[in-house]
Structures are given as structure tokens and as C-alpha cells.
Amino acid sequence: MCGILGVVGQSPVNQLLYDGLQVLQHRGQDAAGIVTSSGKTFHMHKGSGMVRDVFRTRNMRSLMGNAGIAHVRYPTAGSASSLAEAQPFYVNSPFGIVLAHNGNLTNTEELKADMFRHDLRHINTNSDSEVLLNVFAHELAARVEGFELSVEAIFGAIEAVHRRVRGAYAVVALIAGYGLVAFRDPNGIRPLVIGSTQGSGKTEYMFASESVALDCSGFSILRDVEPGEGVFVSFDGDFHARPCAKEVRHAPCLFEYVYFARPDSVIDGASVYQSRIVMGEKLGEKIRRVLPALDIDVVMPIPDTSRPSALALANSLGLPYREGFIKNRYIGRTFIMPGQAVRKKSVRQKLNPVACEFKDRNVLLVDDSIVRGTTSKEIVQMARDAGARKVYFASAAPAVRFPNVYGIDMPTRAELLATGRTEQEIAEEIGADAVIYQDLAALQEAVHSVNPKLHEFETSCFDGRYITGDITAAYLDAIECARGDGGKKDENPVSTQMIDLNLNVAEQNLM
Ligand SMILES: O=P(O)(O)OC[C@H]1O[C@H](OP(=O)(O)OP(=O)(O)O)[C@H](O)[C@@H]1O
Numbered sequence: 246m247c248g249i250l251g252v253v254g255q256s257p258v259n260q261l262l263y264d265g266l267q268v269l270q271h272r273g274q275d276a277a278g279i280v281t282s283s284g285k286t287f288h289m290h291k292g293s294g295m296v297r298d299v300f301r302t303r304n305m306r307s308l309m310g311n312a313g314i315a316h317v318r319y320p321t322a323g324s325a326s327s328l329a330e331a332q333p334f335y336v337n338s339p340f341g342i343v344l345a346h347n348g349n350l351t352n353t354e355e356l357k358a359d360m361f362r363h364d365l366r367h368i369n370t371n372s373d374s375e376v377l378l379n380v381f382a383h384e385l386a387a388r389v390e391g392f393e394l395s396v397e398a399i400f401g402a403i404e405a406v407h408r409r410v411r412g413a414y415a416v417v418a419l420i421a422g423y424g425l426v427a428f429r430d431p432n433g434i435r436p437l438v439i440g441s442t443q444g445s446g447k448t449e450y451m452f453a454s455e456s457v458a459l460d461c462s463g464f465s466i467l468r469d470v471e472p473g474e475g476v477f478v479s480f481d482g483d484f485h486a487r488p489c490a491k492e493v494r495h496a497p498c499l500f501e502y503v504y505f506a507r508p509d510s511v512i513d514g515a516s517v518y519q520s521r522i523v524m525g526e527k528l529g530e531k532i533r534r535v536l537p538a539l540d541i542d543v544v545m546p547i548p549d550t551s552r553p554s555a556l557a558l559a560n561s562l563g564l565p566y567r568e569g570f571i572k573n574r575y576i577g578r579t580f581i582m583p584g585q586a587v588r589k590k591s592v593r594q595k596l597n598p599v600a601c602e603f604k605d606r607n608v609l610l611v612d613d614s615i616v617r618g619t620t621s622k623e624i625v626q627m628a629r630d631a632g633a634r635k636v637y638f639a640s641a642a643p644a645v646r647f648p649n650v651y652g653i654d655m656p657t658r659a660e661l662l663a664t665g666r667t668e669q670e671i672a673e674e675i676g677a678d679a680v681i682y683q684d685l686a687a688l689q690e691a692v693h694s695v696n697p698k699l700h701e702f703e704t705s706c707f708d709g710r711y712i713t714g715d716i717t718a719a720y721l722d723a724i725e726c727a728r729g730d731g732g733k734k735d736e737n738p739v740s741t742q743m744i745d746l747n748l749n750v751a752e753q754n755l756m
């Protein structure tokens with residue numbers, strides 16, 4: 246669930262992009278990159294790790310210009326350790342284009358083959374985002390007349406991307422000498438919001454995965470990029486927007502509201518915080534139904550993400566809310582770390598119980614979701630070790646039983662705790678006295694109640710219905726082989742040595 250950012254300003258944007266990336270860090274912890282544009286030249290710096298580790302003062306100084314794009318990466322294609330797959334990606338023709346992508350394509354292999362045979366383009370990494378950039382570049386080149394690029398040609402290229410590409414994609418790109426392009430897939434699976442502010446008497450624009458990046462940079466929310474829409478802002482600040490897909494649906498990813506997004510963001514007009522509050526209230530109603538005896542002494546969140554839901558749940562049941570686990574603020578999000586060993590170790594480093602809150606009590610632990618069960622297994626044991634009598638575990642999301650192919654790295658059924666298990670068996674597996682899951686209809690209703698205009702969501706990890714209509718059992722088997730924890734390219738050191746055609750690594754090391 247990467248984070249993307251783009252700005253067309255009237256003064257240097259390097260600091261703005263850096264600060265914005267820091268605010269989007271929760272969407273990707275494995276790599277970060279910024280490209281700025283001054284005149285017809287791009288300036289790029291990217292690397293593996295968190296934003297604070299990738300950029301030094303010397304790198305920041307070299308990022309000159311009044312427009313730029315940026316990316317934080319949580320890989321869903323290729324590998325976490327490959328520097329060559331860090332974004333933004335660059336192609337030199339036509340004009341020079343850099344692109345940053347959040348999401349995951351589902352026809353990458355077909356596109357790659359087409360690109361090689363018909364478009365005569367070479368893809369050098371395993372990243373689907375490099376493929377997406379090359380499709381856009383090819384379609385743009387096909388529409389250039391003479392040396393001039395028209396706004397019509399840009400929208401035509403976006404239309405062609407929507408025709409050729411399947412899956413989830415929210416994109417920002419720069420075309421050297423022209424401006425910034427932004428677009429979102431026709432189902433609107435991944436978020437992309439537009440903000441504006443005034444600078445030197447002109448309107449400045451920012452595009453971001455989440456509105457929190459606009460808030461922290463002094464931009465106000467203008468609106469979301471619509472599903473299938475294309476937007477172009479010239480480097481002079483002229484704004485153009487147009488629908489670019491014939492068939493559109495508005496089905497944002499429900500998991501953004503459950504886990505990925507920051508609570509202070511508003512996605513597609515629905516406050517994430519408000520949505521999580523309602524999720525907690527609805528979960529409270531369900532707990533009243535399924536545990537009528539209600540022998541619970543205290544409700545506790547598993548920090549961070551479940552906090553608003555746990556608080557609302559406790560209020561709705563009239564039970565005390567306590568912070569029984571303290572989070573180490575210097576450890577990142579465990580779910581988006583690459584590899585099960587590091588995720589498991591990090592839960593213990595990240596969360597520690599306050600023993601006196603557990604002693605001889607029946608506790609209800611609340612998490613936003615249970616995916617692999619890495620967190621819940623450890624946490625239930627910690628609660629018992631700290632003296633809890635009974636441990637109930639509630640999830641603000643339904644059981645995750647199906648792989649996600651749209652930008653969340655849970656590619657195999659086998660790694661999901663709920664696969665092939667009843668709720669009773671799940672409780673046994675994590676060592677809880679009972680597990681209570683939110684119903685899918687209640688979860689959808691929670692977000693819908695916050696923005697009644699949202700009727701449909703991308704819910705595949707809960708119900709196995711893939712909105713792009715192209716996901717077959719054979720496709721799922723293939724990604725399971727390629728991306729299961731055993732099959733990931735991370736385990737293959739050769740892939741980390743892939744030549745990075747985007748980045749002057751030698752120069753980066755010298756600086
Ligand atoms: O069942 P699992 O595979 O463990 O995945 C689910 C857990 O992972 C996430 O927490 P994470 O530590 O990533 O982030 P947070 O601090 O935002 O809650 C999520 O909030 C759950 O706690």
C-alpha cells in the first residue's frame with residue numbers, strides 16, 4: 246500500500262515532498278524516493294529504508310525545482326530489497342517521464358509480453374510499476390505530433406492505459422518540460438486526493454494518497470481524483486481534468502478504512518477516524534448478541550490502529566476502556582514488514598503489557614483486523630502471562646480469507662489465519678476463549694454511514710469477489726507460487742543486484 250505524492254508549486258518543492266512523505270510513511274517502510282523537475286531536467290534520489298534514512302541534507306539540496314513527485318514503497322511485486330524497484334521510475338522517451346504508483350496490476354505478465362513483442366520496450370525489473378510507466382510512455386509517444394505534446398494527447402494516453410491495464414493503480418507522473426499527470430483506475434480502488442493553496446498569486450496543486458499529507462503541508466482538500474479520471478497540471482499551474490474511462494465504478498478498498506490509512510485522513514469523502522468509530526459501535530452490537538452473558542471486565546485496544554474502534558466499542562457496551570499494551574514508538578508497523586520472521590519478532594519488541602491491568606480480569610482485546618494472526622497469537626499469550634483470567638479477541642474487520650491482488654501483500658491463502666478454520670478453531674489457534682469478527686455488511690455500512698455516497702467497496706480479501714473480473718483460480722495459484730513467503734524474490738540475492746537503470750548508484754554512494 247504505497248504512498249504517492251505530487252506537487253506543482255511556484256517555489257522549490259523539495260522540503261514539501263520530504264515532509265509529505267514523512268506523513269505517508271505508514272503506507273510503506275521499505276523504500277522512498279523523490280524526483281523534482283527544474284526546466285527540462287529531473288533530479289532524483291531514492292533508496293531502501295524509511296524516509297528519514299534515505300534523504301540526507303546533500304540529497305535534499307540536489308532536488309531542485311518547483312514541481313516533483315515522491316513515493317514510499319510497500320512492495321507487492323518484485324522484492325522489498327531491490328533498490329532497482331524503488332520508485333519513482335524513469336523512462337527517457339517520449340520527452341522524459343517519471344512515475345510513482347500505488348496499487349498492483351493484475352495483467353503484468355501479459356503487458357510485459359505485449360511490450361516486448363509489439364511495443365519493442367524492455368522491462369528490466371519485476372516491478373509492475375515499471376510496466377505501467379512503459380505502457381503510458383508508449384501510448385503517449387503514439388500521440389505526439391511533431392515535437393509538441395498536447396493536453397489531448399495526454400488524456401488519450403491515459404484512456405489507452407485504462408484500456409490495456411487491469412488492477413489497481415493510483416498514479417502521479419511528471420513529463421519533462423510539460424507538467425504533472427495524475428490518474429486513478431476505473432474502479433477507484435486506491436485513493437488519490439487533490440489539494441490546492443495559493444503561492445505567488447497562483448494556485449499550487451498537491452496530489453496525495455491521503456489527505457493527511459495535504460493538511461500537514463498547508464494545502465486544502467479540493468476533491469478526490471475520480472475513478473478513471475485523468476488530471477494534468479502544466480508547470481505553469483494550468484489545471485485540466487477529464488473522464489478517461491468508458492466504464493467506471495466507485496469501489497474504494499475497504500481495507501484502507503480498516504487498517505492502511507491514517508485515522509486523520511479523509512478518503513473519498515469518508516473520514517477514516519469516523520469510520521473506525523462506527524466500526525467499533527457495530528462490533529459492540531455484535532458482541533452483545535453473541536456474548537449475552539458479557540462477563541467482560543475491561544476493553545483494550547491493540548495499538549495503534551484499533552484504538553478508535555476499541556474506544557467506541559467500550560462506550561457502546563458501557564465497559565471500562567484501558568490501555569493494557571504500550572507500544573514502542575520507534576518500531577514501525579509490523580504487518581507491512583517483509584518476511585514472517587521479522588514480523589513475529591517485531592510484535593514482541595513493539596508491544597508490552599501493563600501487568601496490573603490484566604491481573605484476575607476478563608479482558609476483551611480489540612484489533613482492527615486479524616490477517617496472519619502474528620499479532621493476536623503473541624498478544625493473547627502476553628495477556629495470559631500477565632494474569633488475565635479470560636481473554637476474548639474481537640476484530641473490527643471480518644475474517645481475512647482470500648488473497649489480495651490490488652496492493653496489499655497477502656498473496657497466499659495458506660498464510661491467512663482464517664483459511665480453512667472456523668471461528669472456534671481460530672480462537673483455539675490464537676489461544677483465546679472466543680473470537681468475535683465484524684460482519685462484512687456491518688463493516689461496509691460503517692463506511693457508508695460516514696459518506697452515504699459510497700455504496701460499493703473492494704472487499705475481495707473478505708469475500709473473494711475480485712472487482713476487476715479477471716482473477717481466476719489459476720492466477721491465484723501462480724501468485725501463490727511466486728510470492729508466498731517461501732517464493733519471494735527477497736530470498737534470491739541475485740535479484741537485489743539487478744542493474745538499476747533509473748538511478749546513478751555510484752553517484753548516490755559518493756554523495
Ligand atoms: O494478524 P496480523 O498478520 O498480525 O495482522 C494484523 C495486525 O497488523 C496490523 O498492525 P501493525 O503492527 O502493522 O500496525 P499498527 O501499529 O498500525 O496497528 C494490524 O493493525 C493488526 O494489529
Ligand SMILES: NC(=O)CC[C@H](N)C(=O)O
Binds near residue numbers: 319321346348350
Ligand atoms: N503497495 C503498492 O502500492 C506497491 C506498488 C508496486 N506494485 C510495487 O510493488 O512497488
Ligand SMILES: [Mg+2]
Binds near residue numbers: 548550551613
Ligand atoms: Mg495493529
